[in-house]
Amino acid sequence: MAGAVDLSALKERADAQRQQGQRPTRPQPEASPDGSAGPPSTAGPDTASGDAVMDVTEETFESEVLVRSQQQLVLVDLWAEWCGPCKQLSPVLESLAARAQGSWVLAKIDVDANPRIAQAFRVQSIPMVVAIAQGQPVAAFNGVRSEAEITQWVDDILAQVGDALPGIAPQGEAEPEPDDPRMVAAEDKLNGGDFEGALADYRAIAEAEPDNVEAASAARNLDFVLRAQAHDPAIVDTAAPTDVDAQLAAADVLLLAQQPEQAFDRIIGVVKVTAGDDRTRARTRLLELFELFDPAEPFVVSARRKLATALY
Template structure:
């Protein structure tokens, strides 16, 4: 799955946060005990379980994965399946004898990490090797299933991890395809620019810039095609009309109202209609920084509506 996920932005953000937080004569402190006096999870498992933030993701996940397999556990306090899966993962990590470590990520506190992995549901577990995701699964699995899954990954990796080191890449020149697409956009040829961005994104799934440009342009063109009056005339049971109304509201810089429209549809629908509404909402989330308060709030509302 490495071709579909780009972790570069997380690394750059972690570098910036770490530089800002550095102070002279600072020394790392041990993790505090839990409320019941027990050691923190990482200490309890001899460092096999790590609590990860956006600031520590680069060093504790990406850099560590050059030498050791890292399993990233995406979880949240409100997620009941996560509470079933996490203890199993922690137990296995403690028994792994250093062959792999578990990196736990609270998606509510670290939404950019979840966004980077394109997590649409949790729990989600992603295996990272040499700075890239190599396998993943969603939902709860048994201890035996997880052990077999990890064993297969380690077997396939063989001797790839020990001693591996990242290679500094030369600065890349501007992509002439992206330059051509931008020129069409600036000239008002929106359809031509969209075709170009889509073609680049389809040919290179890891090209985040092209995919983002295509998503934004698709949304603007779709929203501009709607009659603004749909906001007031859309029938509550008309899914297409409600989705169109959400587009109009978002184009008018009313993201909270737009998201609430679709969440209301999710609450009263089922089957294909509910899936369509949920998918559209997730697509709209991708137009914004995942740390935006209204995005975080809407994600929580969506989770409540679904579960």
């Protein structure tokens, strides 16, 4: 998943706090009703770079994850107190981290308390584990996995990125990962003008592999382009304010013309003047269009605020 997630907004947030004179601190986790701090912790002795298991917040994300990942692999455990599977997976991760002898560390992040981090990682379900190396996500998985499966997953990652991390002993040169023949076939169809065939292929891959960010992104983008190209560009000028279908079509045309602010405002306008199913349909479409962009884009952040105001 390298390059699929942009974490720069979290770094910029931490930088802004430092410029304002705030010193990010590492807060203690809140106790859950049974007296424990989140999922049970089995963290062991400190590693050379700090604890093997860390509770991380938006304020400490840069130092504990991005900066640390320049030296050693960081696994990010995205969890929530209400998530039963998280309470099965977290102890396994913590136990492995304690025995990793510094080859990697575990950063635990409560998604409810740190929504910006969850948004940056485009979290759709938890538990979710993301491997970070040199400030970039390199692999991820969702759901519960066994200790053996996680160990093999981490070993595979270290074999690929370990040489680039000063804090890790060389793992040997990894073989380059071969291109996925299914993605190659879909791209060939796209380049050959078979857009519907390419879209069907990308969707099939994304449905079979929910963690395949590249296929999901390609499907979203191609689906939007095909839909937008099917509209009459004149709809931008002729759509009635209360005609939901026409306004959604106008938003597609505007977005295809590289006018995201105007496109988002069209749909937010629909949200303001509709109710029930029409309002839900407009809101859902707007959220889908947000997915086409980096969530840290200023026009996306602004539109999300406008949507919240329109809804509440």
